[in-house]
Amino acid sequence: MSTDTTEAIRTILREYGRLAEDVTKLSDQSDLFQAGLSSHASVTLMLALEEHFEVEFPERMLHRRTFASIAAIRACLSELHGASA
Amino acid sequence: MSGLTVASDLQEVVRRIGAEVAGPRAEAVDREARFPYESIAALRGERMLGALVPRELGGRGATIAEIGAVCETLGRYCSSTAMIYAMHQIEVACLVRHGLSVPFFRRYLAELAEREWLIASATSEIGVGGDLRRSACAVERDGHRFRIKKQAPVISYGAEADDILMTARRDTDAAPGDQVLVLVRKADSQLSPVGVWDTLGMRGTRSLGFTLETTGDVEQILPVPFADIASQTMLPTSHVLWTSLWLGLTSDAVGRARAFVRAEARRAPGTTPPGALRLAETVAALGTMRATVHEGLADYERNQDDPEVLAGLAFAIRMNNLKASTAAMAPEIVGRALGICGVSGYRYDSPYTVGRHLRDAHSAALMISNDRVFAANAAMLLVHKED
Numbered sequence: 225m226s227t228d229t230t231e232a233i234r235t236i237l238r239e240y241g242r243l244a245e246d247v248t249k250l251s252d253q254s255d256l257f258q259a260g261l262s263s264h265a266s267v268t269l270m271l272a273l274e275e276h277f278e279v280e281f282p283e284r285m286l287h288r289r290t291f292a293s294i295a296a297i298r299a300c301l302s303e304l305h306g307a308s309a
Numbered sequence: 310m311s312g313l314t315v316a317s318d319l320q321e322v323v324r325r326i327g328a329e330v331a332g333p334r335a336e337a338v339d340r341e342a343r344f345p346y347e348s349i350a351a352l353r354g355e356r357m358l359g360a361l362v363p364r365e366l367g368g369r370g371a372t373i374a375e376i377g378a379v380c381e382t383l384g385r386y387c388s389s390t391a392m393i394y395a396m397h398q399i400e401v402a403c404l405v406r407h408g409l410s411v412p413f414f415r416r417y418l419a420e421l422a423e424r425e426w427l428i429a430s431a432t433s434e435i436g437v438g439g440d441l442r443r444s445a446c447a448v449e450r451d452g453h454r455f456r457i458k459k460q461a462p463v464i465s466y467g468a469e470a471d472d473i474l475m476t477a478r479r480d481t482d483a484a485p486g487d488q489v490l491v492l493v494r495k496a497d498s499q500l501s502p503v504g505v506w507d508t509l510g511m512r513g514t515r516s517l518g519f520t521l522e523t524t525g526d527v528e529q530i531l532p533v534p535f536a537d538i539a540s541q542t543m544l545p546t547s548h549v550l551w552t553s554l555w556l557g558l559t560s561d562a563v564g565r566a567r568a569f570v571r572a573e574a575r576r577a578p579g580t581t582p583p584g585a586l587r588l589a590e591t592v593a594a595l596g597t598m599r600a601t602v603h604e605g606l607a608d609y610e611r612n613q614d615d616p617e618v619l620a621g622l623a624f625a626i627r628m629n630n631l632k633a634s635t636a637a638m639a640p641e642i643v644g645r646a647l648g649i650c651g652v653s654g655y656r657y658d659s660p661y662t663v664g665r666h667l668r669d670a671h672s673a674a675l676m677i678s679n680d681r682v683f684a685a686n687a688a689m690l691l692v693h694k695e696d
Contacts, residue, residue, distance in 0.1 A: 259484060280694070
């Protein structure tokens with residue numbers, strides 16, 4: 225996955241994550257829940273990611289680990305793109 | 310009665326406590342809005358407060374289904390006693406499932422089983438709008454010591470409990486959702502009551518507001534994030550135990566309606582009393598409620614050791630449905646029982662009285678409001694793919 229993907233995730237996160245911290249200050253490994261991601265906001269975030277990347281998160285990815293960090297989101301997206309390719 | 314396998318000795322003990330201690334005092338507990346001291350003392354006497362503690366730590370090693378059956382039985386006699394017992398076991402379940410790797414919590418649970426300590430819960434907080442998963446107060450650390458000050462709108466039996474399990478932000482810099490669960494000792498805490506507990510029902514739970522100021526050692530903080538404890542243990546345990554006791558209280562109200570109709574039938578043998586048809590419908594509704602509650606318990610028992618399932622949306626949605634649908638059924642079915650018993654059910658000085666049951670049953674939709682539960686499901690269903 226390219227840096228474009230990471231940037232897109234960061235943009236979506238800034239718009240829909242309603243984090244307590246500035247997204248630019250987070251590393252790819254930072255814990256998003258510690259950064260203030262609520263379970264409600266994670267649902268919004270998931271919908272926005274699905275729309276942007278034209279994927280559907282399958283049931284097995286619908287848990288907190290998928291949204292634990294920017295890197296974790298990127299890994300899931302990469303897996304989904306791999307499957308659809 | 311129950312489709313679940315339950316240790317019969319536990320049930321026999323609780324049935325006796327219900328019939329001999331909790332039931333006969335339920336009316337006074339309700340009228341005076343007082344703590345059911347006698348019932349809790351009787352449960353202590355039978356080592357029921359430490360029932361969930363593993364055997365190797367001196368507890369009874371009971372399963373969650375057994376505790377559910379205990380709550381159901383207690384609910385038949387005194388819903389305040391049953392609710393206090395359920396809430397305590399929810400706290401113990403959190404410690405047993407998430408604290409056993411920590412020496413402090415192993416020692417604590419062994420002592421709880423020996424001394425039969427009662428734990429209260431301080432999860433809600435003024436200023437976070439009733440959201441369990443957000444805290445305003447924080448663990449203020451100073452070396453290995455901490456202090457926390459919390460404005461709690463409700464701590465059920467806070468004055469009567471031995472210790473308190475509370476949520477707080479991980480530290481003073483943490484986001485509102487970055488919470489930990491902390492066991493605080495009554496001896497290290499100052500509890501100042503705010504207001505009184507004078508309510509429609511559940512009057513014996515003494516759920517006053519408190520300002521809680523406490524100190525402790527950092528080993529009293531559970532090592533797992535509260536987010537995981539909430540989804541894996543606290544919420545499902547709450548839902549299966551609360552619905553079990555609502556089932557008990559509803560069953561007792563229907564039992565009174567059955568007794569009323571039987572008495573009518575005996576007065577005029579050969580004719581079916583007018584309430585009999587309504588009773589048949591009511592018993593069918595109770596059967597649906599019982600099936601829902603018992604399936605909820607079985608669902609949690611099946612999946613309680615599978616963190617994947619517990620963390621998933623499907624399970625969370627099912628537990629929320631269990632809570633919300635049962636909370637709606639309880640007052641509806643008790644209302645039917647009242648309709649069958651008529652004025653005999655409406656007045657307090659009759660063996661068929663169901664006034665207290667109806668008032669207690671109305672608490673079900675309010676404790677974690679059904680609106681909040683359905684709002685959570687509405688959000689989850691937007692992304693949930695399976696049925």
